[in-house]
Amino acid sequence: MDHIVLVGASAAGLTAADALRLEGFTGTLTMVGDELRPPYDRPPLSKRVLTGDLEPHRTTLRQDVDLQRLRMDLKLGCRATHVDPVARIVTLDDGDRLDYDGLIIATGLRPRHLPFGRDLAGVHVLRTLDEALTLRVQLLAGPRVVVIGAGFLGSEIAATTRGLGLDVTLVDVESTPLARQLGTQVGGLVAELHEENGVRLCMGRGVTDLLGAGGRVTGVLLDDGTELPAEVVVVAIGSEPAVDWLADSGLPLGDGVLCDSTCRVAPGIYAAGDVANWPHPLTGERTRLEQRTNATRQALAAAGNLLAGPAGATPYAPVPFGWTDQFHAKIQFHGWCPGDARVAYVDGDPKAGRFVALYYAGDRVVGALGWNSARTLRAYHDRIAAPVAA
Amino acid sequence: MKVIIDEDKCVGAGQCVLAAPDVFDQRDEDGIVVLLDALPPDALRSQVENAAALCPALAIEVVK
Numbered sequence: 001m002d003h004i005v006l007v008g009a010s011a012a013g014l015t016a017a018d019a020l021r022l023e024g025f026t027g028t029l030t031m032v033g034d035e036l037r038p039p040y041d042r043p044p045l046s047k048r049v050l051t052g053d054l055e056p057h058r059t060t061l062r063q064d065v066d067l068q069r070l071r072m073d074l075k076l077g078c079r080a081t082h083v084d085p086v087a088r089i090v091t092l093d094d095g096d097r098l099d100y101d102g103l104i105i106a107t108g109l110r111p112r113h114l115p116f117g118r119d120l121a122g123v124h125v126l127r128t129l130d131e132a133l134t135l136r137v138q139l140l141a142g143p144r145v146v147v148i149g150a151g152f153l154g155s156e157i158a159a160t161t162r163g164l165g166l167d168v169t170l171v172d173v174e175s176t177p178l179a180r181q182l183g184t185q186v187g188g189l190v191a192e193l194h195e196e197n198g199v200r201l202c203m204g205r206g207v208t209d210l211l212g213a214g215g216r217v218t219g220v221l222l223d224d225g226t227e228l229p230a231e232v233v234v235v236a237i238g239s240e241p242a243v244d245w246l247a248d249s250g251l252p253l254g255d256g257v258l259c260d261s262t263c264r265v266a267p268g269i270y271a272a273g274d275v276a277n278w279p280h281p282l283t284g285e286r287t288r289l290e291q292r293t294n295a296t297r298q299a300l301a302a303a304g305n306l307l308a309g310p311a312g313a314t315p316y317a318p319v320p321f322g323w324t325d326q327f328h329a330k331i332q333f334h335g336w337c338p339g340d341a342r343v344a345y346v347d348g349d350p351k352a353g354r355f356v357a358l359y360y361a362g363d364r365v366v367g368a369l370g371w372n373s374a375r376t377l378r379a380y381h382d383r384i385a386a387p388v389a390a
Numbered sequence: 391m392k393v394i395i396d397e398d399k400c401v402g403a404g405q406c407v408l409a410a411p412d413v414f415d416q417r418d419e420d421g422i423v424v425l426l427d428a429l430p431p432d433a434l435r436s437q438v439e440n441a442a443a444l445c446p447a448l449a450i451e452v453v454k
């Protein structure tokens with residue numbers, strides 16, 4: 001193998017580069033990323049970057065010397081536009097054509113937009129560092145804020161902006177924040193946390209329009225006719241895998257790039273991170289995770305399997321792990337937290353603001369969630385068994 | 391091998407403790423990493439390097 005191309009210069013792409021070099025790949029490495037900035041980390045963007053507690057440069061994923069040590073051609077501000085998996089060529093938007101022996105796809109996600117109001121000033125999405133910095137500048141003017149979507153990103157942004165002392169409303173069609181991610185029982189506790197801290201919750205409500213005047217957003221219209229006045233609106237209604245550039249490649253696409261259990265998409269092509277969809281060996285279900293630790297772990301797996309070749313490849317079978325920080329709550333979870341699971345508190349107490357909750361499928365523990373209990377939670381990690389497909 | 395941690399970057403994910411329990415622990419109240427052994431024996435090298443690679447906050451540095 002002489003030339004490996006990595007598309008996507010972020011958590012997964014960079015880890016793959018590290019892993020390839022660590023495992024002794026001495027050939028040519030090219031990394032293509034369409035952002036101008038050198039690779040940086042996203043989790044702080046909705047947390048301490050937005051509050052201003054973390055200087056933007058501190059999100060950098062690798063110092064210059066460490067990037068240089070990877071001996072790769074890092075093409076920033078450059079988009080991959082096409083792959084020919086038969087001729088093994090990646091085409092770039094500057095017209096360059098890269099012949100590859102190995103290709104790792106790590107293009108992550110693009111935020112979804114509402115079908116209306118997208119061009120009004122004051123309407124934001126948050127995926128990139130520049131979007132975080134732009135939003136921060138707007139928040140400094142003391143606006144009323146409406147956050148649409150109460151998943152991890154939206155509920156975190158609501159908590160962070162409220163922490164800055166702003167007037168904040170969080171809207172979602174679900175009955176509680178994080179309902180889809182953690183179920184309504186823990187979601188109910190997140191709702192209480194937000195209310196205690198002064199966030200106005202509009203749960204069970206859809207957004208039907210964004211209102212504007214003179215090109216600026218002035219409010220959000222809900223499906224019950226309520227108008228929420230706002231100078232800043234953050235749209236956090238989920239994301240779509242960035243696979244547009246693969247549309248005519250003939251590669252299998254669905255909710256992301258479809259891989260096999262070893263993260264392999266086609267001969268010599270692997271995928272990792274938020275964009276990768278693979279049949280999880282433990283559950284038998286197609287899975288795509290939008291979690292920071294998965295980007296790292298899957299990139300290690302994909303890089304290892306690319307070098308090992310199909311005969312030597314190992315299936316990728318992680319116990320998922322994610323976290324979110326909201327007000328004073330540090331919430332972390334291992335495994336699977338399905339909405340219909342029975343949830344039992346086993347350590348601490350929700351009223352005390354500190355507990356471990358176990359998620360059950362029948363009598364199997366399939367997930368464990370810690371609320372300000374990082375250390376205690378770890379003890380439950382080994383008890384988690386994957387939910388088996390019915 | 392020398393291990394350096396950056397508490398300010400740590401997000402308390404505990405991936406390091408799962409990877410190298412003899413070298414890392416976490417504070418109980420906020421989960422922030424505690425370095426148990428700043429100069430771990432070479433036998434733990436692969437565990438420690440694994441911990442550094444898995445840390446989502448890049449809070450662990452291994453100096454040769």
Ligand SMILES: Cc1cc2nc3c(=O)[nH]c(=O)nc-3n(C[C@H](O)[C@H](O)[C@H](O)COP(=O)(O)OP(=O)(O)OC[C@H]3O[C@@H](n4cnc5c(N)ncnc54)[C@H](O)[C@@H]3O)c2cc1C
Nearest residue numbers: 008010011012034042043079080107108109273274291292
């Ligand atoms: C604000 C925010 C907060 C988060 N907080 C948490 C958290 O608390 N906990 C947690 O577990 N996870 C969190 N996450 C999720 C975590 O950041 C992601 O799982 C992780 O970034 C995924 O890494 P990735 O490399 O797969 O994709 P990405 O980070 O999305 O990187 C993909 C890169 O590829 C580029 N790209 C796309 N298409 C092309 C193309 N055609 N050519 C070239 N380049 C291309 C993109 O511009 C991007 O730079 C958060 C995410 C965001 C946005």
Ligand code: SF4
Nearest residue numbers: 400401403404406445
């Ligand atoms: S893995 Fe990193 S972020 Fe997590 S506890 Fe250890 S040092 Fe902190």
